[in-house]
Amino acid sequence: MSRIKVKIKEKDLNIIKEICKSFNNEQGELINVLHKTQEHFGYLPAEIQEVVAKELEMSVAKVYGVVTFYSFFTMKPKGKFPISICTGTACYVRGAENVLGEFKRQLNIEVGETTPDGKFSLSCLRCVGACGLAPVVLVGDKTYGRVSPEGVKDILAEYNDK
Amino acid sequence: MEKVKLSIDNKLVEVEKGTTIYKAAKQLGIDIPVLCYMNLEGLGIENKPGGCRICVVEVEGRRNLAPSCSTDCTEGMVVHTHTMRVINARRTVMEFILSDHPKDCLTCAKSGNCELQDMAVKLGIREIPGQEYAAMSTYKMDFSPSIIRDLDKCIMCRRCEMMCNEFQTVGALSAFNRGFQSAVGPAFEMDIEDSTCTYCGQCVAVCPTGALTEKDHTRDVINALSDPTKTVIVQTAPAVRAALGEEFGLKPGTLVTGKMVTALRRLGFNYVFDTDFAADLTIMEEGTELLGRLTKFLGGDKEVKLPILTSCCPAWVNFFEHNFPEMKDIPSTARSPQQMFGAIAKTYFADKIKVKREDLVVVSIMPCLAKKYEAQRDEFKVDGNPDVDFSLSTRELAHLIKQANLDLKTLPDEDFDKPLGESTGAAVIFGVTGGVIEAATRTAYELHTGKKLAKVEFEQLRGMEFIRKATIDFNGTPINIGIAHGLGNARKLLDEIKAGKSEFHAIEIMACPGGCIGGGGQPLHHSDSSILKARTKAIYAEDEGKVLRKSHENPYIIKLYEEFLGKPMSEKAHHLLHTHYFDKSGKIEIS
Ligand code: SF4
Ligand code: SF4
Ligand code: FES
Ligand code: FES
Numbered sequence: 001m002s003r004i005k006v007k008i009k010e011k012d013l014n015i016i017k018e019i020c021k022s023f024n025n026e027q028g029e030l031i032n033v034l035h036k037t038q039e040h041f042g043y044l045p046a047e048i049q050e051v052v053a054k055e056l057e058m059s060v061a062k063v064y065g066v067v068t069f070y071s072f073f074t075m076k077p078k079g080k081f082p083i084s085i086c087t088g089t090a091c092y093v094r095g096a097e098n099v100l101g102e103f104k105r106q107l108n109i110e111v112g113e114t115t116p117d118g119k120f121s122l123s124c125l126r127c128v129g130a131c132g133l134a135p136v137v138l139v140g141d142k143t144y145g146r147v148s149p150e151g152v153k154d155i156l157a158e159y160n161d162k
Numbered sequence: 163m164e165k166v167k168l169s170i171d172n173k174l175v176e177v178e179k180g181t182t183i184y185k186a187a188k189q190l191g192i193d194i195p196v197l198c199y200m201n202l203e204g205l206g207i208e209n210k211p212g213g214c215r216i217c218v219v220e221v222e223g224r225r226n227l228a229p230s231c232s233t234d235c236t237e238g239m240v241v242h243t244h245t246m247r248v249i250n251a252r253r254t255v256m257e258f259i260l261s262d263h264p265k266d267c268l269t270c271a272k273s274g275n276c277e278l279q280d281m282a283v284k285l286g287i288r289e290i291p292g293q294e295y296a297a298m299s300t301y302k303m304d305f306s307p308s309i310i311r312d313l314d315k316c317i318m319c320r321r322c323e324m325m326c327n328e329f330q331t332v333g334a335l336s337a338f339n340r341g342f343q344s345a346v347g348p349a350f351e352m353d354i355e356d357s358t359c360t361y362c363g364q365c366v367a368v369c370p371t372g373a374l375t376e377k378d379h380t381r382d383v384i385n386a387l388s389d390p391t392k393t394v395i396v397q398t399a400p401a402v403r404a405a406l407g408e409e410f411g412l413k414p415g416t417l418v419t420g421k422m423v424t425a426l427r428r429l430g431f432n433y434v435f436d437t438d439f440a441a442d443l444t445i446m447e448e449g450t451e452l453l454g455r456l457t458k459f460l461g462g463d464k465e466v467k468l469p470i471l472t473s474c475c476p477a478w479v480n481f482f483e484h485n486f487p488e489m490k491d492i493p494s495t496a497r498s499p500q501q502m503f504g505a506i507a508k509t510y511f512a513d514k515i516k517v518k519r520e521d522l523v524v525v526s527i528m529p530c531l532a533k534k535y536e537a538q539r540d541e542f543k544v545d546g547n548p549d550v551d552f553s554l555s556t557r558e559l560a561h562l563i564k565q566a567n568l569d570l571k572t573l574p575d576e577d578f579d580k581p582l583g584e585s586t587g588a589a590v591i592f593g594v595t596g597g598v599i600e601a602a603t604r605t606a607y608e609l610h611t612g613k614k615l616a617k618v619e620f621e622q623l624r625g626m627e628f629i630r631k632a633t634i635d636f637n638g639t640p641i642n643i644g645i646a647h648g649l650g651n652a653r654k655l656l657d658e659i660k661a662g663k664s665e666f667h668a669i670e671i672m673a674c675p676g677g678c679i680g681g682g683g684q685p686l687h688h689s690d691s692s693i694l695k696a697r698t699k700a701i702y703a704e705d706e707g708k709v710l711r712k713s714h715e716n717p718y719i720i721k722l723y724e725e726f727l728g729k730p731m732s733e734k735a736h737h738l739l740h741t742h743y744f745d746k747s748g749k750i751e752i753s
Contacts, residue, residue, distance in 0.1 A: 005751060006748065007753040013750070013752065051750060054750060059333025069340055
């Protein structure tokens with residue numbers, strides 16, 4: 001717990017407490033607790049991490065360390081259409097970096113960020129097991145294969161009026 | 163214990179099973195370089211993440227090089243510590259670390275005392291290839307009243323994290339992020355000032371690089387010394403005299419009290435005083451408080467709060483304000499010696515020499531970084547003017563002395579000035595774990611029983627174990643005393659109190675390993691725990707050499723009460739020498 005005052009809604013507080021309890025408030029279950037909590041809230045802002053730390057009786061610095069170490073945790077709310085670019089070896093070799101660069105340019109955001117209108121967010125993934133289609137991009141549940149930087153515009157256009 | 167035999171660089175050695183290759187090599191006098199690894203031997207403080215791989219060695223029959231700091235010896239193992247393959251690998255590791263490290267060595271606060279720099283010298287690094295690929299991290303500098311963090315210089319050894327989490331159980335620091343971006347710091351990259359940091363400085367004491375350093379006040383002190391309108395006085399904490407010599411190449415454990423006084427005088431301080439004087443004063447106040455609570459308790463008063471906890475260590479004060487606010491009425495209300503000194507200097511002494519409070523600058527030399535924070539707490543200011551203006555570490559004093567072209571080794575011995583420079587042996591031992599409670603016992607015993615102690619040493623209160631217990635017979639009344647150093651150890655005793663299971667009447671707590679002699683502002687021990695032991699010995703030697711060894715016998719303390727304070731715990735004493743504590747725990751609020 002830090003000295004900064006934490007404000008949270010009672011309903012949310014109870015949900016986090018429930019999740020921690022379902023893992024017996026064990027420190028060793030931190031990653032699972034965070035997974036469940038993120039599943040529910042969509043992201044893991046500072047307040048939530050403070051509560052988790054308190055419930056598991058561990059330092060919030062440690063919780064933050066874990067949240068920032070694993071790429072599947074995020075501290076910012078995801079966009080309506082979360083875009084994930086695979087940067088596994090196969091995708092990387094076939095130019096995932098350029099594809100990522102193009103998404104960043106078009107959306108004007110960095111990895112881990114969300115567009116101001118809340119529509120798109122960007123993240124990177126490790127190998128998603130579709131190496132034959134490399135480079136691979138996911139938008140929500142939909143998979144796009146053999147994406148080139150030139151194709152980025154078309155992908156985004158699909159979601160324009162949604 | 164089961165033993166294993168192995169060969170290292172063609173020399174045979176037999177070690178206990180479970181010994182690492184690094185330690186076995188050490189027995190043979192082979193010094194394998196380490197960076198992330200650190201071990202304060204005999205204290206049980208060890209950092210062994212096996213992360214940097216600078217310590218790799220070749221083990222016959224294994225394909226990969228093995229990190230010697232975290233690989234155990236096995237029977238018949240054949241190890242080579244300096245084959246070409248090893249030397250090349252070590253160099254590659256070093257080049258990799260340096261590729262993500264700033265190159266401003268010349269102006270770095272750690273320059274000349276940096277383990278990374280030493281390693282680059284040792285390995286003969288002359289260029290750093292591959293820099294164009296490295297993504298240098300760029301974190302903002304974090305300035306707090308005690309500690310400065312420059313995370314770009316962090317090499318991820320995680321020693322600081324171990325000290326803060328395992329030894330201190332403060333948990334202010336953790337590794338975060340990945341790859342080149344990884345660093346160690348508080349949650350959400352908040353400033354350390356907003357975290358639960360106690361400013362104990364133990365992270366600074368072990369950081370091998372310039373990532374963690376102290377807030378430096380040497381310029382401020384030089385400015386004050388060169389201002390003709392100011393009277394500048396200095397106080398020196400007990401632990402400083404037992405360590406300062408190390409910065410000038412003297413053997414650890416060399417006492418330099420007299421030389422330090424001479425150096426301070428030549429630096430231009432108008433009066434050279436001693437925090438030990440204030441330590442004697444602390445005993446008068448804290449000892450009286452202890453006796454008061456004890457007498458009430460023995461008289462059957464159920465309301466009285468026991469055990470009483472010492473309050474001389476400002477990191478410890480910060481710790482309980484953050485973590486045990488519900489117990490903030492059990493520590494003694496006595497201020498630390500640094501602050502008692504400041505309060506007396508800016509009233510009693512300022513009046514004596516007819517200098518206005520604003521024109522008197524009080525500098526303190528401390529083995530401690532938490533004292534920097536303490537000095538600027540609002541409770542210790544009068545109309546914005548602090549009782550202690552600048553608190554310098556032992557290391558900063560060494561810098562000041564060097565800048566003045568003084569060679570401490572060759573200086574003559576001089577004495578402290580009067581009246582605030584006179585002290586007893588009881589005050590000197592404030593610098594080691596167990597010392598404050600021993601000093602208090604010497605005085606409390608004599609005041610309570612009315613008898614003279616035949617022997618002033620209480621061996622049962624001394625030692626290096628982290629938690630110690632002793633029962634002292636106060637003329638038929640057994641008094642149970644507890645001692646802890648290291649905040650994690652203190653936490654154990656506090657949890658007992660919280661659970662209503664504590665058997666103690668009084669507990670002494672110091673945040674740093676070994677007490678102040680192992681403080682965060684002392685010359686860096688570079689993981690050599692024998693240095694802490696040598697300093698401890700020096701402190702006890704200084705006590706033994708004193709004519710007066712009980713605080714209540716200090717004639718200048720007696721005079722201070724006669725002329726100014728009245729008696730211990732008087733209204734004036736309360737106002738100047740005592741304090742109150744705050745609830746600084748974070749709260750989760752419902753919105
Ligand atoms: S700040 Fe210093 S002690 Fe901490 S991990 Fe970085 S280099 Fe190591
Ligand atoms: S000063 Fe002490 S409490 Fe603060 S971060 Fe360093 S080790 Fe932790
Ligand atoms: S590397 Fe991208 S799908 Fe395997
Ligand atoms: S010193 Fe052995 S891995 Fe760092």
